[in-house]
Amino acid sequence: MPEMASSRAMDTFPRLLFHHAQVRGSKTAMREKDLGIWQSWSWRDVAEQVGALACGLAQMGFKRGDNLAIIGDNRPRLYMTMAAVQCLGGVPVPLYQDAVAYEMLFVLQDAGIRFALVEDQEQVDKLLEIKEQLPLLDLIAYDDPRGMRHYNQPSIHSIEELMAMGRIHHQNHPDFLNDEVAQGDSDDISVMLYTSGTTGKPKGVCLTHNAFISAARGGIGFDHLTADEDILSYLPMAWVGDHLFSYAQAMYAGFTINCPESGDTVMTDLREIGPTYYFAPPRIFENLLTQVMIRMEDASIIKQKLFHFFMKVARRCGSDVLDGKPVPAGDRLLYALGNILIFAPLKNVLGLSRVRVAYTAGAAIGPDLFRFYRSIGINLKQLYGQTETCAYVCLQPDGEIKFDSVGKPAPGVEVKIADNSEILVKGPMVLKEYYKRPDATAEAINAEGYFMTGDAGLIDDEGHLKIIDRAKDVGKLANGAMYAPNFIENKLKFFQHIKEAVVFGDQREMVCAFINIDIGAVGNWAERRGIAYSGYTDLAAKTEVYQLIQDCIEQVNGDLMTEGALADSQIHRFLILHKELDPDDDELTRTRKVRRDFVAEKYAVLISALYGGKSSQFIETAVKFEDGRQGKVAADLHIRDLKTFGSAGRAA
Amino acid sequence: MNHQIGDVILDLKNVSLAFGGVKALTDISFDVREHEIRAIIGPNGAGKSSMLNVINGVYRPQQGEIILRGEHFARMNPYKAAKAGISRTFQNIALFKGMNVIDNMMTGRNLKIRSNLIQQAFWWGPARREELAHRAKVEEVIDFLEIQHIRKTPVGRLPYGLQKRVDLGRALAMEPSILLLDEPMAGMNVEEKQDMCRFILDINDQFGTTIVLIEHDMAVVMDISDRVVVLDYGKKIGDGNPDEVRASPEVISAYLGVSH
Numbered sequence: 069m070p071e072m073a074s075s076r077a078m079d080t081f082p083r084l085l086f087h088h089a090q091v092r093g094s095k096t097a098m099r100e101k102d103l104g105i106w107q108s109w110s111w112r113d114v115a116e117q118v119g120a121l122a123c124g125l126a127q128m129g130f131k132r133g134d135n136l137a138i139i140g141d142n143r144p145r146l147y148m149t150m151a152a153v154q155c156l157g158g159v160p161v162p163l164y165q166d167a168v169a170y171e172m173l174f175v176l177q178d179a180g181i182r183f184a185l186v187e188d189q190e191q192v193d194k195l196l197e198i199k200e201q202l203p204l205l206d207l208i209a210y211d212d213p214r215g216m217r218h219y220n221q222p223s224i225h226s227i228e229e230l231m232a233m234g235r236i237h238h239q240n241h242p243d244f245l246n247d248e249v250a251q252g253d254s255d256d257i258s259v260m261l262y263t264s265g266t267t268g269k270p271k272g273v274c275l276t277h278n279a280f281i282s283a284a285r286g287g288i289g290f291d292h293l294t295a296d297e298d299i300l301s302y303l304p305m306a307w308v309g310d311h312l313f314s315y316a317q318a319m320y321a322g323f324t325i326n327c328p329e330s331g332d333t334v335m336t337d338l339r340e341i342g343p344t345y346y347f348a349p350p351r352i353f354e355n356l357l358t359q360v361m362i363r364m365e366d367a368s369i370i371k372q373k374l375f376h377f378f379m380k381v382a383r384r385c386g387s388d389v390l391d392g393k394p395v396p397a398g399d400r401l402l403y404a405l406g407n408i409l410i411f412a413p414l415k416n417v418l419g420l421s422r423v424r425v426a427y428t429a430g431a432a433i434g435p436d437l438f439r440f441y442r443s444i445g446i447n448l449k450q451l452y453g454q455t456e457t458c459a460y461v462c463l464q465p466d467g468e469i470k471f472d473s474v475g476k477p478a479p480g481v482e483v484k485i486a487d488n489s490e491i492l493v494k495g496p497m498v499l500k501e502y503y504k505r506p507d508a509t510a511e512a513i514n515a516e517g518y519f520m521t522g523d524a525g526l527i528d529d530e531g532h533l534k535i536i537d538r539a540k541d542v543g544k545l546a547n548g549a550m551y552a553p554n555f556i557e558n559k560l561k562f563f564q565h566i567k568e569a570v571v572f573g574d575q576r577e578m579v580c581a582f583i584n585i586d587i588g589a590v591g592n593w594a595e596r597r598g599i600a601y602s603g604y605t606d607l608a609a610k611t612e613v614y615q616l617i618q619d620c621i622e623q624v625n626g627d628l629m630t631e632g633a634l635a636d637s638q639i640h641r642f643l644i645l646h647k648e649l650d651p652d653d654d655e656l657t658r659t660r661k662v663r664r665d666f667v668a669e670k671y672a673v674l675i676s677a678l679y680g681g682k683s684s685q686f687i688e689t690a691v692k693f694e695d696g697r698q699g700k701v702a703a704d705l706h707i708r709d710l711k712t713f714g715s716a717g718r719a720a
Numbered sequence: 721m722n723h724q725i726g727d728v729i730l731d732l733k734n735v736s737l738a739f740g741g742v743k744a745l746t747d748i749s750f751d752v753r754e755h756e757i758r759a760i761i762g763p764n765g766a767g768k769s770s771m772l773n774v775i776n777g778v779y780r781p782q783q784g785e786i787i788l789r790g791e792h793f794a795r796m797n798p799y800k801a802a803k804a805g806i807s808r809t810f811q812n813i814a815l816f817k818g819m820n821v822i823d824n825m826m827t828g829r830n831l832k833i834r835s836n837l838i839q840q841a842f843w844w845g846p847a848r849r850e851e852l853a854h855r856a857k858v859e860e861v862i863d864f865l866e867i868q869h870i871r872k873t874p875v876g877r878l879p880y881g882l883q884k885r886v887d888l889g890r891a892l893a894m895e896p897s898i899l900l901l902d903e904p905m906a907g908m909n910v911e912e913k914q915d916m917c918r919f920i921l922d923i924n925d926q927f928g929t930t931i932v933l934i935e936h937d938m939a940v941v942m943d944i945s946d947r948v949v950v951l952d953y954g955k956k957i958g959d960g961n962p963d964e965v966r967a968s969p970e971v972i973s974a975y976l977g978v979s980h
Contacts, residue, residue: 215922217926330869332868333869
């Protein structure tokens with residue numbers, strides 16, 4: 069890649085931008101669909117508008133070191149604003165655009181926001197709603213003029229006005245912009261991204277130009293990406309993933325970024341653009357697959373037969389074909405035929421025909437889902453990282469995809485596992501500090517300069533990192549072996565028949581589990597076998613169902629045996645709960661995460677039965693129905709012993 | 721641009737309409753001013769839809785006349801009404817179910833198309849340029865009504881609330897100066913009603929379109945209209961701003977009933 073920006077001088081984003089405007093000025097930098105037609109901006113256009121905007125902001129009193137809030141959907145003008153702010157040595161602070169006003173308040177106050185650039189009337193209204201509590205705020209600029217005719221407050225301006233002011237300013241002070249850009253340093257903070265604040269108040273993560281440029285350069289080299297990539301920018305701008313892919317990498321390599329028309333049209337826009345490089349959280353891949361499956365159900369019988377036949381072929385050899393591994397000639401031929409008849413049209417419908425590399429991150433992806441995309445020839449890979457590390461710690465290398473690892477440490481990143489299994493990382497992409505929070509910074513970065521991720525993991529024999537749990541959830545069994553409840557539960561939940569699992573084992577001599585069956589999947593399974601049942605409680609107590617679940621768990625035990633440190637975490641005894649865990653009964657959070665301690669307390673009698681060696685236990689539980697009525701569910705629960713394997717030599 | 725309520729744009733004088741022996745409308749007079757939102761309310765069978773049908777020429781009243789921008793029409797017909805800038809939506813959505821949203825809305829541009837059938841069939845020269853211009857206009861309406869995501873969806877597949885919005889979109893595509901809305905919110909849930917109210921107010925505010933609407937939801941009518949006409953059994957029993965109408969004893973008795 070001879071013309072890729074790489075020299076010393078390209079060490080800040082504004083410099084990269086003006087470099088692209090010189091070497092590929094007429095190439096498309098950004099696209100947005102407006103009134104049904106894709107509008108384009110060349111790198112030269114972008115550089116001109118960024119310059120005008122920067123001068124306009126300076127004219128309005130924006131100073132080096134100021135923070136500017138950016139609130140809105142992915143719009144070219146908002147990305148340009150980021151660059152404009154960086155030109156002036158300021159820091160853009162993107163906020164989640166769907167937050168309500170009072171949720172934004174903390175961040176706006178914390179970052180001491182004086183300037184805000186927002187997408188439209190909706191966002192302006194939110195800011196006006198909380199303006200009383202934001203005495204510093206003295207400029208609100210908006211991109212979309214719709215509905216803004218009657219806003220005549222002196223602090224509100226359109227982005228066009230700012231640019232017009234900036235152009236005049238530039239005529240009067242032609243050297244101003246260059247001087248400002250020249251003052252920029254690669255160790256300056258380039259962006260501040262707030263953590264989601266699930267635990268405590270959000271913290272502003274300060275990341276430097278050097279951090280994001282290093283992360284971008286590493287990722288681009290790793291996957292051999294070029295200036296010809298097309299990407300769809302549709303994930304929230306406040307999320308580190310979008311900032312890395314749509315801003316840092318795009319600015320570094322010179323991608324074309326494409327902004328969808330609206331949140332509702334993303335799937336259509338995806339098809340029209342056909343990105344070559346694509347990033348989505350697992351739930352988007354899951355939704356796509358569900359849509360495909362639903363449409364297949366409605367397809368004609370011939371199409372269904374063809375689909376299922378070739379999907380079987382794909383499952384058998386698709387991943388190997390993708391990885392360039394040896395595949396029998398017959399399978400290769402069938403796969404090629406399947407590609408013509410099924411896979412290529414399917415990828416086209418999904419908008420993924422041109423994808424060379426796709427990434428998913430943010431949550432664990434189910435192996436079946438992951439395999440599906442890879443088997444039809446989409447090079448889907450996982451990555452691992454946090455806001456604090458520019459979303460860049462581990463990447464899966466082409467041809468070395470393991471379903472349960474997040475890949476190898478990325479170029480320039482050093483990964484170390486601490487004694488308590490916590491993953492520690494070091495490299496140029498690590499945050500500079502938390503904004504105005506030296507205490508939190510000191511807690512997160514240890515004396516040797518490693519960032520403490522808070523995740524527990526292990527590195528396998530081939531150097532792949534496996535994430536097993538949150539470090540604070542990791543415990544020890546009575547014999548001192550590591551115990552990671554979420555890791556085991558996730559393995560269990562990947563079985564379609566298991567909806568929820570809660571495992572126990574911290575400070576105990578063995579691991580035991582509560583299981584919730586998936587009433588849909590198990591019900592269907594039972595019907596096909598002619599097993600009659602009256603409802604969840606009845607179905608859950610069937611011997612056949614117990615056998616089904618037992619088989620699943622024993623597979624997990626087999627898996628765990630190969631996990632080295634986790635081999636002792638094999639599940640010894642389990643029971644199937646007589647009711648589904650439910651947020652209405654406080655057993656799950658509203659985001660459907662198990663509240664382990666609460667469940668342990670509520671079902672203490674079951675836990676003592678599991679560990680006390682009993683073979684059944686009577687239980688009666690109060691339940692709340694959706695309409696607020698209360699009821700009771702009672703059952704005599706069986707408890708079963710499971711087969712365990714190997715190393716501990718304790719097969720039961 | 722500021723759209724202050726202006727002079728009378730549409731004036732109905734002593735309109736009476738009968739179907740055989742059934743008197744749908746009896747001697748009704750009211751006017752509509754430029755840029756205002758004028759509501760027609762009344763119980764079922766009061767003659768509200770008949771009134772709209774008279775205004776855009778579907779029904780021809782036996783008596784009375786319609787004065788539109790100073791021009792007298794003894795016999796209005798739908799074509800003349802459309803030419804004069806009156807467009808409407810229907811109570812029971814009258815869209816082409818098998819056609820997609822864009823095509824449905826393009827039919828709203830029909831009157832403004834100048835090229836002939838042959839040119840259109842070959843999509844040649846002026847016909848092509850013209851269609852692009854009309855499509856651009858339709859896209860503006862799509863953007864305005866926030867229905868980009870269903871642009872190419874056949875209308876029959878859409879939920880009711882969105883069909884109503886497409887119906888409104890087609891009427892707007894005509895760039896009307898007077899928009900007649902026949903129960904735009906019937907059968908909608910609260911959220912859809914709020915959206916529709918916002919669109920109606922925005923249309924009035926942004927394009928200065930004069931709006932005549934029929935609506936059953938009293939709260940909506942009182943909130944968004946400038947003046948209200950009340951019909952009962954084909955007769956006008958009230959006319960004025962929402963507060964006056966709400967206080968009028970005849971209106972209360974027609975709507976709520978009074979003990980005798």
